[in-house]
Amino acid sequence: MMPVRSIEIAGSTVRVFPSASLACVAAADFITRTIQEATEARGRAVLGLATGHTPLPVYKRLVALHRAGEVSFRDVSTYNLDEYYPIAPTDLQSYRTYMDRHLFDHLDIPPNRTHLFDGTVPEAFVADYAATFDRWIAAEGGLDLQLLGIGRNGHIGFNEPSDVSVHEALRLPSRLMALHPITLADAAADFGDEGLVPRRALTIGVAPILAARSILVLAFGPKKAEILAQALRGPMTAEVPASLLQSARARVTWLVDEAAAARLG
Ligand code: GLP
Numbered sequence: 001m002m003p004v005r006s007i008e009i010a011g012s013t014v015r016v017f018p019s020a021s022l023a024c025v026a027a028a029d030f031i032t033r034t035i036q037e038a039t040e041a042r043g044r045a046v047l048g049l050a051t052g053h054t055p056l057p058v059y060k061r062l063v064a065l066h067r068a069g070e071v072s073f074r075d076v077s078t079y080n081l082d083e084y085y086p087i088a089p090t091d092l093q094s095y096r097t098y099m100d101r102h103l104f105d106h107l108d109i110p111p112n113r114t115h116l117f118d119g120t121v122p123e124a125f126v127a128d129y130a131a132t133f134d135r136w137i138a139a140e141g142g143l144d145l146q147l148l149g150i151g152r153n154g155h156i157g158f159n160e161p162s163d164v165s166v167h168e169a170l171r172l173p174s175r176l177m178a179l180h181p182i183t184l185a186d187a188a189a190d191f192g193d194e195g196l197v198p199r200r201a202l203t204i205g206v207a208p209i210l211a212a213r214s215i216l217v218l219a220f221g222p223k224k225a226e227i228l229a230q231a232l233r234g235p236m237t238a239e240v241p242a243s244l245l246q247s248a249r250a251r252v253t254w255l256v257d258e259a260a261a262a263r264l265g
Pocket residue numbers: 050051052053054055081082148149150151152156157158183
């Protein structure tokens with residue numbers, strides 16, 4: 001088996017695994033350690049979680065570790081990156097359904113500590129509501145760890161590419177976003193048809209993501225190779241939101257497979 005190699009790109013650490021499943025085992029171990037260290041130090045752990053296809057094996061592994069008695073989520077709070085808007089939490093395609101089904105229903109986490117944006121908030125209140133999320137996270141003492149995937153267009157959460165300055169991009173708060181055409185196309189399979197994908201979503205902003213004490217980014221497969229190279233080797237730009245992670249590089253760990261690393265050199 002090929003060994004795990006570490007590449008240093010302009011101060012960012014990238015760990016390249018022979019397969020996505022091995023990277024996911026490492027991610028689950030990293031999360032478990034974070035929970036143990038944070039609960040020992042502060043009596044609780046606050047995790048930022050992601051959806052999409054990428055983290056599914058991580059959640060499977062966390063459930064297995066919990067069942068084996070290796071980790072408890074009793075003192076954990078979670079904040080998810082994003083939710084479609086509008087959508088009911090009970091909708092099969094909602095991220096609330098995804099998180100309950102793949103993770104929360106199988107853990108000892110208190111249900112009132114799993115936070116996802118509610119996609120039913122009336123439009124007149126949605127901006128205030130999104131801003132409240134940032135205050136909740138701050139009131140919990142900030143995120144111990146943010147788990148991230150990366151969209152084919154470089155989005156993190158649903159912070160989509162835009163033409164704002166880097167200065168503004170780094171300060172983007174949680175908010176309602178219009179989804180980018182690539183995001184809509186990629187979500188089509190989950191909804192059965194692109195026309196059924198909600199056009200907007202609530203997302204945790206760039207600023208609260210970057211404020212996490214540690215950030216774990218996962219990228220797997222050949223479809224992520226080009227955007228990964230842009231995020232790590234390109235300039236910081238709001239056109240590639242994942243490139244903004246360079247501003248927190250000392251706190252970011254990239255876990256990728258060989259296929260995604262193909263253009264890193
Ligand atoms: C999704 C999510 C993101 C996720 C990204 C990549 O739409 N909103 O949080 O990281 O797009 O998705 P996937 O892991 O399926 O490639």
